[in-house]
Amino acid sequence: MAAISASLVKELRERTGLGMMECKKALQEADGDIDVAIDNLRKNAGLKSAKKASRVAAEGVVTVRVADDASYAALVEINSETDFVARDDNFKAFAARISDAVFESKNEDIAALMEGELEEARSQLVQKIGENISVRRAAIVEAQEGGHVGGYVHxxxxxxxxxxxxxxxxxxRDIAMHVAAINPAVALPENMPQEQLDHEKAIILAQPDMAGKPAEIAEKMVQGRLKKYLAENSLVNQPFVKDPNQTVANFAKEAGGEVIGFVRFEVGEGIEKEEVDFAKEVMEQARR
Incomplete structure (x- = not known):
């Protein structure tokens, strides 16, 4: 059985709102796999949902630039090793330079973008501040004919x-603020990957109140819960963060618009970060 660290229990508690002992037991049964533990809790304890992982692997900044005519926008993530460096003026100046380059070239290819002067500037900054600096990703979002793009940075x-x-x-822009705050999974219900729907269906079928139900009743219950799941996780069907009495789709419609899609970047998302126990590290050094 894998050792269950206090930090892992803490993360599961933050994501589920359950008690410490319940979280620790779930992690032990899942051999330390937090995603498996969440699935099992949802199956066995009736847990409706869990927050997405908040632990990130890198510091840095995300930049967004929108063209004056709202015809396109550029998002870029630039990483540093520590938050201290992310607040450094030299790092900020480098991030702004990269953001300008992506915006002006409309180039999402980081490898191609960083050839030549920009890579030299990155190398010099690394030498100056003593931390690794990387340009992780970029995205260009172009408006459809007659459409608009809007951006927001938090x-x-x-x-x-x-x-x-x-x-x-x-x-x-207001809907982009909603996306930044709520982090929907997809823009439209039909955009939800079938693999994710199948995963959610398996969890629903394993919940206690589904036991012993006739197949046709169980299927109706599953479809009803999937419909609710799609409503909660699709941008257009979510209550608009600035006016929960209407959906995002209705808010857009009032302005003569229709949501086509979105792109959202969060610093360090999806990167595994090594947890360092500094007290333990000091003790080990002292024993040498």
Missing amino acids: GDRIGAVVSLKGGNVETA
């Missing part, structure tokens, strides 16, 4: 761009 760490058919840039 605290230099979360950026989002929304594309609308029709509408206006202010509406697109």
